[in-house]
Amino acid sequence: MEKDVSVAHADGSESSIIFKEVLSSEAEIDSIIGRPNSRVLAKVTNRLDDLCREFIGASPFLVVSSSDSQGRMDCSPKGDPAGFVQVLDDWTLAIPERPGNRRADTFRNVLQNPKVGLVFLVPGKGETLRINGTARIVRDSWLREKLAHKGIVPELALVVRVEExxxxxxxxxxxSELWKPESWKPECMQFTIASAxxxxxxxxxxxxEMQAIADERVRTSLY
Structure with a gap:
């Protein structure tokens, strides 16, 4: 194990929290949590079979993780009616780009580092589907038209070549009781897009004032 090293943030500040036992090897991880059994190791495939296609087709929400050439990470949520992500073949899927905040964090990262990770969720379903692969930013008209929603064609699509x-x-x-409404307590939170x-x-x-702007943006940009 190694001692923690303070990390400088973009604003010049440093964390004051020091950890004395920081793992630095896979052997240390294995000695603490153990090794996965053969069934867990064998469950990884490199193609989208009927089971995967069914899950993706039922999913209205996923998270896309990406990083730039310096390893700076980003996780971007994507949501639309179930089936909005299209499986093009056993190794390829396409995610439409809907109107948003125009930060394009995922796209900018993919230009530097095409490796991405995806997690698909289905409301009420305990299992999730994880996919790792290589992404490209695509504008082919046939694909964009295939990804249209309510007659509106997206300007861009993120096409992922599946590897795992x-x-x-x-x-x-x-x-987490994520799908149990009785465990939800959002009314206790001060956090909103406006307050943040x-x-x-x-x-x-x-x-x-900011909430009114955000509400108007949602009203005029969704379709």
Missing amino acids: VFAHCTKCMVR MVAHGKLELSVQ
Whole structure:
């Protein structure tokens, strides 16, 4: 094990938390949590079979992880009616780009480092589907038309060449009670897109003013 090293942040500050036992090898990990059994290792495949296609077709939500050439990470949520991600063949899927905040974090990362990770969720389903692969930003008209929603054709699509596919078990969903409405307590939270933008962006707007702008953006950009 190694001692922790302070990390400088973009604003010049450093974390004051020091950890004395930081793992630095796979052997240390294995000695603590053990090795996966043969069934877990064998569940990884490299193609989208009928089971994977069914799950993707039922999923209205996924998270795309990517990183730039310096390893700076990003996770971007994507959502639309179930089936919005199209499986083109056993090794290829396409994710439409819908109107959003125009940050294009995933696209900018893919230009530098095409490796991406995807996690698909289906509401009420305990299992998730994890996919790792290589992405490209595509504008082919035939594909964009295939990904149209309510007659509106996306300008871009993220096409992923699948390299690893595997199901993730239900334990995290069971522990988190994610799909149990009685466990939800969103009314206890002060966090909203408006409060976060005002606080983090140091905007000279009230939270109410920012919320009105955000609500109008949702009203006019969704279809």
